[in-house]
Structure formats: structure tokens, C-alpha cells
Amino acid sequence: MSEMNRVVAVKADFRTAPDQYRHWSISCDGPVATLAMAVDADSTFADGYELKLNSYDIGVDIELYDAVQRLRFEHPEIRTVVMTSGIDSMFCAGANIRMLGVSSHTHKVNFCKFTNETRNSIEDASNNSGQTYIAALNGTAAGGGYELALATEYLMLIDDGNAAVSLPEVPLLAVLPGTGGLTRVVDKRMVRRDLADVFCTVEEGMKGQRAVDWRLVDEMVPRSRFDERVREKALELAAGSDRPESASGIQLERLERSDEEDEVRYPFLTVSIDRKRRSATLDIQAPDGDAPAGVDEIREQGVHFWPLAMTRAMDDALLHLRFNEPTIGTLIIKTSGDGDRVAAYDTLLDTNRDDWLVREILLYMQRTFKRLDLTSRTTFAFVEPGSCFVGMLADLLFAVDRSYMLDCQLDERPAPMIRLTELNFGALRMSNGLTRLETRFLGDPESLESARSSIGQQHDAQAALQAGLVTFAPDDIDWEDEVRLLLEERASFSPDALTGMEANLRFAGPETLETKIFGRLTAWQNWIFQRPNAVGESGALKLYGTGKRAKYDRGRV
């Protein structure tokens, strides 16, 4: 059976809101929010499984992602988020195994990636947003449940003789703890590798003092003191936050979107699909008015503030394309509109970067651009007349696999221009911790220096080519043919080989927890998700829950 036929045929919609949640609840008390998971077993994303024991599928994770976003934007007063369980003696049992068993390879891989990204967004809140997450493990955290807890900065495990933390994937399911678990165990919590080996092969996991001694959790707390101690710790962490005392948040109103077969329209973004060429064009539109005067006006505009509206649209569009359009292999980024307006918004953001809301918007943009980096589709940018690749939008030129800029010598339209701003030199970092220009010019520090000193200048095609800001600059005569050949050629390659190639070329330079998770752990998990020992007829993932024992090919690769 071809893989495409096994795709869970449910369209994923990433828009939700607390009043629609079925699995999570948010409650706020002073500077502390409690994010409680009580999964409704019957409210599944697709058919064929039940979400028992606080296990999750993509539907549960979509709510979590929404909650994390809302806590940041709607609740400036929240400085600590306590993640806990709303059901008895189980914090979270991880990704639902039956769901994994019935999902296509593509869905599994996309699901794991999105889950990882959400966990990174939790770490981003703790590290950069003054909103620290802690895990109040009032029951067992198993598999993906422990991986979720690992995304928080402080793990408190109830000492009731039963509650444990575990990563039972290898012994039980013949797959990896693939949503960051292995990397976070040895690289974030820095658990000694031999102890990590033991931990990851013991089905029942660890509890009690050993879990603390091995650095798997930070603290064991007796049942009688659990709530009190969690509150105490939450308040202690809240005290160190730089979030404002009395600001009011902005409401993340439902994202507008019009869906048609081959076109999805958002405010400031149109996605057009060309099924023949298996490509989608993301046309980002410049602001339709002048930038607000200052932070008060930004707050008033809320989700309609252009940088935020554009980022939300792009975030949703990328997730939509990943989950719902798996055969669209090439994404083309275009921009249109007034570059001066983009520049004005750039300046506004840069000038007010210390404001809590502006900081949130920039961090969200950073996470969304990272999502583009991590999208396993070929990405191109076309710089054409009428475009506005300025500052934050220019950064997309350095995110894509290649960029083409029209050299307008014979064209009558005004030549397209590229302009760099301060935002290209620090605010928008990749997973590797570098800016996109730093990564681009790893071997060429002089070009990086020149780029910096060209802030504010207009680059036409020849200047941009000379400065190394674009890949090619065809002229009017060649443009159309070149673009056509480019798209046809790309569409003729093996999607798998492109995925592997792009994942290896995009992240030169230093590695971080994030690049290890996406570059290494994900690749191994992708491999294992294909292996008969996991997903074959007698594989462990397939047979889980049937009472039958998996049969393994014993050859080591």
C-alpha cells in the first residue's frame, strides 16, 4: 500500500481557543498559571484509538500550543506556568501508541516535529520571555509525558510510592523517545550517559530518591505537601521575572482565513498552490498603512498589528502546508507592497524591543521563521518588481534554500530592491543560535561586515548579487525560463533525498539542543519509524496492546 493512502485523512486546523479546549485548562492565580491536562479519551483527532491515561495525539498538542501562545500574549502578569495533570496518578502517558500504529509515516514525522516545536516554544518562554514553566508531576510521566516535563525548567515529582518518570519507548515499542527526550536527558539535564542508558531501557522508569540523584527530576515532594510546595516554588521563580506587573495583554482573536481548493487567504498572506508543479507560493503583503506611533498604539491594534498578523498567518500557513499538503514539495516566498512601510515597522520594533509585547512579537516571529527553516520542503524566494524584502522580510531571503532576484535592465517596472535593517543582525536567530546572515557568511566574515555596514541601503539585483544576499540575478530575458526550469527540475527529484539534503545544508555552524533534536534525534527516529522491527507486521509498534510479542530481525545496522 502506498504511503499516501495511509495518511490519516483528517485535515488539521491549528486554530483553537480555551473555550473550545477538550484536553487542557488554564487557570490563573496572581503571577502563577496552572496548565492542567485532562485528556478527553473520546475527543480524538482521527478514528481508531482512544486517548486513555492522558495520552495525546496532534489534537491535544494543538491545544497545548495554543495555550502556550495565549499565556504569553494574553497574560503579561503570568510569570510562572505550572504544568500538571487534571487526572489521578498519571501526569501524562505520552503519545498514544495506537494512534502511532495507525498513522502514516508522514503523519508520525510531522506530529513529532510539531510536538518538538511546541516544547521549544515552552523553553523559549522560560528562557526569553520571563515566563518560566515548571512541571508538577502529580502522577507518572511516561514516554512523551516525561519528554513534555523535560521541556520545563524544574521537575517536581510527587512521592507517593507509585509516581515515576520513564522513557519506555525502546524496550516497549522499539522506537525512540523521539520528541526531544534523549537529547534533553543528556544535553539539557546532563544526566550521565550510562545512567541515561539504564533509564531509557527500564520500562517502569525511576522514582524516589534515585530519580533525584540521577538528575531526572529536581525534587521529590510528599503528597501532603505537594500543592503547597509547588505554589511556593512557582512564586519563588515568579519573583525573578521581568514581566510587567500591571500591563494588560492582547487577545489572540481567531485567525481569519478563507480556504479554497488551491488558495488560502489570510490578512497579509496569500498561499497559492500550483499542483502541476507541486509548489505553493506564499505572498506576504506589506502593511497597508503607516506604522503606529508607539507601544500604546501597538497594544490597541492587538492581533491586527501588522508584524503580529503577518507572523500568525505565516505560522498557520506553514503548519497547514506540512500537514494538509504533503505533495507540495516547493514553497516559494514572495513579498509585495511598500518597502518603506516595512522599514518603518522594523524601526518601531527595534526601538521598542524592551517592551514586553514587542519582545513577544519578535520572539514569535523568530519561532515562526525557525518553523520555516525546519519545514521539510524546498524553499525558494523570488525577488520581483513590487516586492518589499526589507528587514524582517529580507531575513526570509536567508532562510530559503535559494533566492532569485530579477535584474530589471530591460523591464519597465521599477527594479526590485533589498534593504537590510538592524533586525537582520540579532533579533531573529536560527536554531543554531546564529543569525541567518551569520550562518550564510560563516566562511566569509568580510561579507558579513559589509552587510552590516549596508544597513538601510537599497540593493538592486547586481548589488545584492555582489554582496552575496541572493543566489542568482537573472535578467528579464532569462527570468521566466529559469524559474520554470528550476521548479520543474526540483519537482523531478526524490522528495526524501531533498529532505535529507536540505536538513544537512541548512544548519552549518554551531549545534544546540534544538539542532540536535531536529538534526539528529529526528533523523534517527525517521529511520526507526520505517524499520520492520517497529512498524512491520510483527513490529513492536504494530503489536502493542495485542498481547503478541514483537519479532525482531537481529541484524545490527
Add this chain to the structure above:
Amino acid sequence: MSEMNRVVAVKADFRTAPDQYRHWSISCDGPVATLAMAVDADSTFADGYELKLNSYDIGVDIELYDAVQRLRFEHPEIRTVVMTSGIDSMFCAGANIRMLGVSSHTHKVNFCKFTNETRNSIEDASNNSGQTYIAALNGTAAGGGYELALATEYLMLIDDGNAAVSLPEVPLLAVLPGTGGLTRVVDKRMVRRDLADVFCTVEEGMKGQRAVDWRLVDEMVPRSRFDERVREKALELAAGSDRPESASGIQLERLERSDEEDEVRYPFLTVSIDRKRRSATLDIQAPDGDAPAGVDEIREQGVHFWPLAMTRAMDDALLHLRFNEPTIGTLIIKTSGDGDRVAAYDTLLDTNRDDWLVREILLYMQRTFKRLDLTSRTTFAFVEPGSCFVGMLADLLFAVDRSYMLDCQLDERPAPMIRLTELNFGALRMSNGLTRLETRFLGDPESLESARSSIGQQHDAQAALQAGLVTFAPDDIDWEDEVRLLLEERASFSPDALTGMEANLRFAGPETLETKIFGRLTAWQNWIFQRPNAVGESGALKLYGTGKRAKYDRGRV
């Protein structure tokens, strides 16, 4: 068909010598050696393909590895190695495609790993041994051929209008340039990522000035001046080397080995296979006499000098187990003999580390221990009475996935001891650039400090456990059961899941070119090597050379 049945049923023997080479030749002229590749198309490792156009299989790479080792040990006078081709207009066409098409997944993965390790050993010679490699590309370097060139420090391409460098794997074969190519392009040569994307998707590759401008080669040289300019560059690089002027090398005599069904014996190492438990025990024996007085005596002993003999045996044993015993999933490291003698050899090596030969021996040991780190089998160490885990051998305790030390309270035998030496703190680094103790104690700098201050001290089981040097210390009553259960349990897990888990847990801390190659690139290639788009009946790798066009599943994962 099960994978095991598709294994190329040829036993790999890694022992060879220049007078047996069929594909490579070494010639020396002053401080410069020329290593020329002229592959004999008919001398293949297995049946079913011909090695046309200087393409290679594992047999060709075994000779290359041998040549690299000999140049270091036998030729202290050689300061530059020119790698070139002995045939017309083709430097090297890379791994033979037909060979890949008929090989099992296991063989392909092992082949790529060994090939990568050999390339790392070339870089090790250039970086640490005063023996710099340059590539004299007197013809096209395609695919693995260009990857081989990338392992050198300076690439000179003949300017004859034809010769090009290329990585055509993605467009042509639907697999990755998987022997380090992608990583070396963006991380070693720091080619701009968009240019790398173009380069890796253009079948015919790049030539002329563009190849220089894009940093793909360092220099283009006209045909008429090629030999002269190569010699000039080689001598220029030779001038900066610290290798001795007039020392004489030691002969790498043929490694002694006795093969039986379940036992392989080398000087100072016995490998015993337990097929029921799918495990092999590597018992390393201490020196059988006192350490030599100094470097002159070391030179006289040559390959019989214990650290070198032990390292050679271990190197060969690991390769043998990887290639010829794929179902042996667990390797158990033991040692036996007089620990004081090991300590004396440790001191001798440490005292004379500036001597060129001692440096070579230590670097070889470092590479061999890395080979253990990179072996995709579970590794355990058992510390029992009569063992000698001292210094360099103690490092193996920190290389393995877990270590068990017998707590001899009730045993009448003398309790086993562990002793650290200077060699545990710098001479033997992992692929991540850290010592094994630094990696072990990444989250616990105090334990690292304590370990350092305990140099020379004996640790019994309780002390070793306390110091974090071993994983567990069962007593006499529990030992046998615990070991039995451990091996049975490990043998019951999915080999694939263990491979993925171990690859993720072993290399915490910083990443390097090497860890990226083995951790990321290899994982992606493993995945792609499994995908129908490459290896299915209509996959590109399967259909190559048949004139038929591959059919791809267009879903992106």
C-alpha cells in the same frame, strides 16, 4: 526477503599491504608522497559489479585505510601526501552505484561509516600529525570522489575544460552524498548554503573559476603547469610540518590473528562470541613484560610495542565484528593482567608524547577508541578480579554504555581496582572534542575535578561507584544473575531502537564536524537508504544504469 539474506556474503578482512594493493599505489619523493588511485575494475570485493572509472567499494577503501596508516607509521619523513588519480581524466567517480544497488542495507551503512572514518583519519593526519593531505584533481571528482577530496586540506583542480567537482547523488540516485560530503561542504569548506544547494542538485557539478569562487576547490591549475604547481604546493605545505627530518619509521607487519568459529585471537586481545546471548567479549590483556626504557626501545619493538599491538588488535576486531558478525548485538569489554604494567606504559607514553612515534600511537589509539564509540552495538564493561582498568584501558569504562564492577566483599579473589592516569584527561578525545570523562561529567564538574585529583589512586568498587566511574557495583551474590539478566534483556530489545538510542546518548556536549557527520548525516542517509524512492523496485538507486527512470512517491516527509 529478510535483510540478512541480502548481506553480501563475503567476509571482510581489513589486513592488507602495499604489495597486495590492486587499486592504490604509494610513491615517495623527499617529504612528499603521492597516493595514486587506479582502481582495477575487476578486483571487486563481491560479485555483481565492475569498478569502472575509479569507482570504489569497501575493498578499495580497505587499501586506502591501510595506506594512510602506513604513511604515518612507516614514513616519518613524509610531510605532505598528494592524493591523485592514476587514470586519465577521472580522479574518482565515488562509491560504485551497482555495488550499492546489490548490497544489503547493513553493508551500505557499515561501508559508509568505515569510509567516513578513513576520511577522518586523513584529516587527523593533516591536523595532528604534521602530514598534510592535498588533492591533485587531475580529472573529475564526482560524488564520493569529491567527498574523498574534501577530506584533504587543499583542492587543486586541473583546468582542462572538462574536469569538474560534483555531488550528483540527489538528482541522479535519490540518496545523499553520505560519506561526509554535505557536512564538509557547509561546515568544513563553509560554502554558502544556497550555493551548496545549487551545487548538490547539478548533476554535472562545477568547474572553472566558479568552482573556486564558490569555495568548492582552492585553485584551478592549467594542465601544462599542473604537476609542477602540485609539487610546489606540496613542498610549501611540507615546510610547515614538525615531523622529524631523519627518523626511520616502523614497519606495520601483518597483524597476527587466529580465526575460529567463535573465537578470534590477536596478540593481547581475545574475542569470544556467545551466539546464544548474541554477545562478544573482548578481553584485552595487559603487557606481558616491563615497559621499555624510552623511545629508542619503543622504535625497536615496533608493532610489538604493547600499546600499538593492543590498538591494532582492537581496531581489527571492531571492524571484523561490524562487518562479519552483524547479529552480535552486545560487546563486552574486559581486561586481564597486571595493572601496574599498564600504568608504566601509560607513564612512558605520557612522558614521551612529543616524540613523533608516540604521538602517532596515541592518535591511533584515540581513533580506535572513537571507532568503539561509533560502533552501533551495545557496549558494556565488566570489571572483575584480575582485571587492569588503568589509564588508557580505564578510558574504555567511559566509552561503553554501562559498566559493572564486582564488589568483592565475600569473594576470596583480590578485589578489582580502577586507576586513572594523565591519559584520561586529554590524550584520548571523543569525536565531540571532549575527553570521555568530560563528557561523562558534563553536568557534574565537581566529579570531574575529583577524578582529576585522584590520578594514581586505586578505586575499589565502592570508591569507583561513589566517584561516578562505574554504573553499578553488584556484590558476589548478585553478580552472576545481574550479568545474565542484563545480557538477556539487552538481546531482547529491537536492534534498531538500540542503535538510535545509543547514537543519541553517547555524544552529549559540543558538536563537531565529526559528530555532525556520524550523528546527523549518517542518520539521514540511513533513513534514505531504506526509502522506496531510493531502494524500491522503481527507486533511483535500483534503476541506475538500466536506462529506466525512477518513479517517486511525491509525499514529503
